[in-house]
Amino acid sequence: MNDILETKNKKDSTRNNENSILMSDDQKAKHNDKKIKRKNKIITGLSIATALLAVSTIGLGVGFAVSDSQAMKYKTELENSYQSNFYSLVDSVNNLETKISKTLNSSTSDFQRKTLLEASKNASEAEIAVASLPFSQNDIQETVRMVNQISGYTSTLAEKLAEGESLTADDKDTLENIEQSILSLKRQLNEFASKMNSGYSIVDESMNIDTETNSFSSGLASLKDNDVEYPTMIYDGPFSDSVTNTTVKGLSGDMVTKSEAKTNLEKYFKSSSGARFVSETNGKFKTFNFNVKNSSDETLFVQVTKAGGYILTISGAGSDDEATIDIESAKKIATDFASLNGIENPEVVWSDSIGNDVYLNIAPVSENIVLYPDLVKVKINLAKGDIVGYDATSYFTNHVERQLNKGSLSLDDAKAKVPTKFVVQNVRYVLSPLDYNREVVCVEVEAKDQGNTYYFYYNVENGKLENVLKIIETENGNLLM
Amino acid sequence: MKKRFFVLLSLIFVFAISFTGLNMTMKPNFNSQNAEITHGATTTAENRTIQTKLKRWGYYKGQVDGIYGSQTREAVRYFQSKNGLSVDGIVGPKTAAALGMTLSSSTSFQSSNDLYLLAKCVYAEARGEPYTGQVAVAAVILNRVENASFPNTISGVIYQKGAFTAVTDGQINLSPNSTAYKAAQDALNGWDPTYGCIYYYNPSTATSSWIWSRQVVVTIGNHVFCL
Incomplete structure (x- = not known):
């Protein structure tokens, strides 16, 4: 087989030789020229391809290097911000401990008040710092809770001292417990800080996910439990448990069944035959929840209390169609609806329109006193006057028969108390919910200064200024602050 | 010459591709949000009034469009300096008073x-x-x-x-x-x-x-x- 191929090749080559012999010199030169040109072209092509390849490799390399250094820059930025937060956490915990121990070891209430206020500030700084670190949220809940409550507790004690009282033995016990907890938190944080001083990276550790939490969190897991014992602080102040655990006082009446609750809806909605049961609520309030279509064919979510069958809330977005009704008619729709729902003597005390919706606050009025704690909120869409929002939770939480008296402060007395630069717009008696579960009868004076509206609240018993609210205008309606 | 030009072009091309490609993947994707431009407390309608007044009195040369741009700010500064007001380019209550207008939303305006x-x-x-x-x-x-x-x-x-x-x-x-x-x-x-x-x-x-x-x-x- 090979022999045959070889002879064939030989034959071919001899034929080629013969051909070349037949060519003239001129032809030969031209032929060579072409050959060289072709060769050159191939070389050029190859070298361009190689150059392109090399250049793109270099380009990619440079690109990656640049992006890598960019990523390093981002990482450094983040690490720096975390570290700064960590060190301010350590600082504020250290300061907090000092302030608490100063309070415990001083005897004058003026000095105690000063250190308590500083402790409150340090505790809230600690809260901000701890929340800006990449701890898993579940891991630090207890710590956040502790510093928040310490902040609330110390400021409440400071207020107490400002009113001329002094610290009781119980207060001092609680402060001592707090000091112990803070000490152990302080110890852990300072140990961790020494780790940080030897090249620990919060970014790296927080990206490193253990089973359910990240390494940074588990490294400081003792924040979560172990040594730190959280003192229970019994007081009425910011973040006290009594604020979150309010009980329902204003809801009475027989229990209704699901179908009774559904039939009951016909009283409020013409189209309620279309009401569809969706779920139940089993929290502070027990309700049956329905989807109901209103006249604009929008589906509303309506919660009906099991006790009494009252409407507790309605939520809906509201249409953007052109407004056809005015605010006065909206007020009437809202108060009519509220009376139908068992709210006694409802009166609109505040209104604000945002886009196509008007938000109305309705309060029951008893003996000419506006009961602010029992506020009902209604949202009415101005396209067709549909009720698209309703919230009577405050009413049903707080409404009870109250013994109220108007004290000795007359409306005119209160007017005279407002600084002279203000122009008084309105005065009325109100029951004002002041900080944490305290209700006080006040005279409310609405007054203006340079276009700003303020509300002053004077206690009817002693004329003391209890609160000042200011209307803050935003592009989305007004805020009361 | 042509060859060199070609190589140069391809070089630029390759660089351009490798960079834009990387940049697209590296940049965090923040959506452009309708950031609010704050310049004090004036509304569009108030800005129109300010511009009209300043134009009438020769402080402002631009269009009356209700937009509180740099030209308007400059005009307000000019007006403030001529009228003995503190020069900050912002129409607060004092400048507004000097302009003979009252602002509907006062200093308490706050964005939500x-x-x-x-x-x-x-x-x-x-x-x-x-x-x-x-x-x-x-x-x-x-x-x-x-x-x-x-x-x-x-x-x-x-x-x-x-x-x-x-x-x-x-x-x-x-x-x-x-x-x-x-x-x-x-x-x-x-x-x-x-x-x-x-x-x-x-x-x-x-x-x-x-x-x-x-x-x-x-x-x-x-x-x-x-x-």
């Missing part, structure tokens, strides 16, 4: 950052949910602000590490729609269909075993709300 943040989080977390479900998500955020175990501001709660998946994966930077705004607004006005819940989860995707132990208050749409 909280509303915007809340709407962003609602949209990112619950845009597929029924309206009440969106109000409920906003209410949970606000309940956390009130609760001692969580940060005390809306931004603190939303940006807490691992608190909301939509923050972790960057969906928080999508622009919220009007429904999300309305839901956020309702929650800020006090609506809370969950009565104080501080957690919610989607039972079909929740992975944490811990969350199942919480007391369930209500199910709205795909979310279970609990204490």
